[in-house]
Amino acid sequence: MDISRSPFRAIGAALAALALLLSGCTSGAASPRTPASAKAAARAALTPYYLQKLAWHECGGGAGFECATLKAPLDYARPADGRDVSLAVSRKKATGPGERLGSLMVNPGGPGGSAIDYLQSYAGIGYPSRIRARYDMVAMDPRGVAASEPITCLGDKQMDAFTQTDLTPDAPAETRRLVASYKNFARGCATRSGGILGHVSTVEAARDMDLLRAVLGDRKLTYVGASYGTFLGATYADLFPHRVGRLVLDGALDPALSSERINRDQTAGFETAFTAFAKDCVRRAGCPLGTRDVAQARERLTAFFARLDTHPLPTGEPRRLGESLATTGVLAALYDEGAWPQLRTALRSAMRGDGSGLLTLADLYYERDADGSYANLMYANPAVNCLDLPPAFRTPTDVRASLPAFRKASPVFGEALAWAALNCAYWPVPPTGTPHPLRAKGAAPILVVGTTRDPATPYTWARSLASQLTSATLLTYDGDGHTAYGRGSACVDTAINTYLLTGTPPAPQKRCT
Template sequence: MDSRRLLRTSATALAAAGLILSGCTGGSDAAASRTTTEAAARASASAAPDSEALKKYYGQKPKWRDCGVTGFQCATLLAPLDYAKPDGGDVELAVSRIRATGPGKRLGSLLVNPGGPGGSAVGYLQGYAGIGYPAAVRARYDMVAVDPRGVARSAPVECLTGPRMDAYTQVDQTPDTAAETNALSAAFKEFAAGCQKRSGKVLPHVSTVETARDMDILRAVLGDEKLTYVGASYGTFLGATYAELFPDRVGRLVLDGAMDPSLSALDLNRDQTAGFETAFRAFAADCVRKEDCPLGTESAAAAGEALRAFFRDVDAKPVPTGESRELGESLATTGVIAAMYDEGAWPQLREALTRAIGGEGSGLLALADSYYEREADGTYANLMYANAAVNCLDLPAAYAGPADAEKAVPSFEKASPVFGEGLAWAALNCTYWPMRPTGSPHRITAEGAAPILVVGTTRDPATPYKWARSLAAQLSSGTLLTYEGDGHTAYGRGSDCVDTAINAYLLEGTPPQDGKRCS
């Protein structure tokens, strides 16, 4: 696994990916509890939205053109590379939309973001949201997406060549010796140095605060007085940050699969580790009821022990995959975690585990490749590069060095006996980041904002349910909607109760009763 903060809705890919935070808990308890926000402080040091310096951005008139994807239009949005120096150059952002289909009065624009950080919002819109969101919502809203700065089509961060990224994903993340620890640190250092070398100009300016400010420019350019938005996973942090910066411009915000902005990088990583354990136990309980379960049919606990034994085996002796890459512990773990995002992937995981335990690892490798967005030709999308770049700016690193990671292993193993050790070491990545972090953990209250709907899934692997409870409580106008189920995020995943509540909020502006539960 890579840095633990990739948080993506499962609709963006097979089961999507979910790396959460990274890094030295530079956030102290005092920092985590304060309500004077980092975003507000940074915004005050930057050009105000109504300043003369930003007028040219807010007054843009995009030139919409055919995207080559039926029904969708595309345009380019300009934003200042550095909001503190808005005359210092631009960043070009890719935007796409599909117009409201009618009937009924058009309600404006609905901006969507699938999470990550690093997920392509334009790809999500064109591949899913613009055609897959409920028809009643698409009838009344222009569906819109912008790839965040540093992501996909918007000045993408680049870090490693395909072959070097292959090597990076295979580095042992459960080091047993000093040499293995040094190799893991060297891999993180090479990754960070590659990002600086290939993307040094944009790398200091891909924070969530800057992306939230870009969203406000887009809101104005689209002609909307208020922002209507559905953000999934990391997209909830982006939406909450927008509400923090521009509470008076909040329209109808849905934050699905919520993050807790008050937590340090270490706590976020550890909480997500516990979330994957919860998801694995649900998978294991389902698996052992089937005669063909590759982890046995005794109990979920025994299945966990069997999976740990398998990980130890492939750590000692990787298995062939039918290509030059073998399946070692790191790729095997990534493959299993990829399938935790959506219970619909459980049959594929059972088959992949059966084959891997039998000595053929191509099934788990395919799952890992989907997680990393690796193409068949050996190239990678920029998902993982943008993921690290945003995370390492948004929060101080989880650790000061490898010794801290080693000390944290027992607490991670307590959170997840199956995944804990590897995810503890994965949080080392931001330790070597070339840019100083610009954010820190803090509560988001967004005083004065219109009602904001926060959605949490009780057995969500990537964004644990307690995060949704916490964010809803922090927001002065937060309302919590709970989905009692499996998988990452809830909207559009099969619950009529959830979809009806969210649709009513988007179409009528009335959130469900706080605390409403769906199954």
């Protein structure tokens, strides 16, 4: 949950670079079977987008941040039809000293996380000073996300109800209510955001990144992507291998997996993270899950969730803490071992009858503000996911058939996460992507980073992505939590910083703690 550019090029240089760029694209507007005349027409239609100039203005409360708007075609297959999307961009120019290395684009993942918020709240001020000295720090909210024509689906009160829907249906009526909630969510997205809903795929977002790279005047893309941002970066590399500069893919996704496999692997990842949390908890006095062993902790949490299914807890506000919100609160805290103390306190309070602590954690996950308003993360997230891959399940019957495998992956979270994966079955636009390995043949060295006990992007995914990308090196962090860069390992940070500054990846199979 979990991311200052060069002067614009002269028109002649831009046109030359544009010709190279378009010839290097391996998918998108013009397929290999497209007639040469159509390919030429597509290139011509894209030329104005690659030659646009950005109008920068101060933003982000000062601190040297600037913002602008990039125009991109809504549909790269029909760039001449005049329909555009407006994409929000922000930067903080390199501070020096030292030779400027170009732009460093960041994305925190999601899908649906705001890259601009990540830049202005963390990366632009918290990345190592020697990185910020040499790079213009850059972010663009992907299409459909945050400030870039955000997808919306429900009103805030409707979203409150959606987040409380029972994800462990025990009877046909509860299953029907869950299906109805997914259908209502999907209808809301189509009603409120139908114009862009079919054009927020990762491939389109990667092509937008190449537009920004060119407009900034960078010959190649330098990029740090976390979580889903690794899929975005790997997709870029596969589309434009000869435009790859230095790419860090931290907390990697495996693009070759089906949606069902992704959901099941992630379920197992959360079980691994819970086991690490429980091992730590039971050694501490007053652990709300017992003081014996992980098995006892797992039994107590499972029994607690079961009680909430029929007896939600008061929280000090109209919303009560039921099983779904409690599960979300626990999962949210497992993203980062730094949240374990807060999780212990929230569980202790909940088991004494006060659900407010777990509700707070769930609200953080859903990006729900104190005034009851929601950011667009939970709308953009399924919009991208449901477009990128065919649905994990198409019917409740499919989910029930999968439950044994999901429960095996996680006795605590398996059932809820299996039913959560039904959401794309009712999506109003068909998927445009399929699972397949990404090779990026001809790309410069790429650095893939994996954390051994990562709950959201299991370590096996990093190993798989590193084996797919022909020029990748795998850096392993033997630790807990989601992603590795900037999370306390000097070994990891040194390896990544060195790569960003010199282009030299760490030794193969390097392992950090």
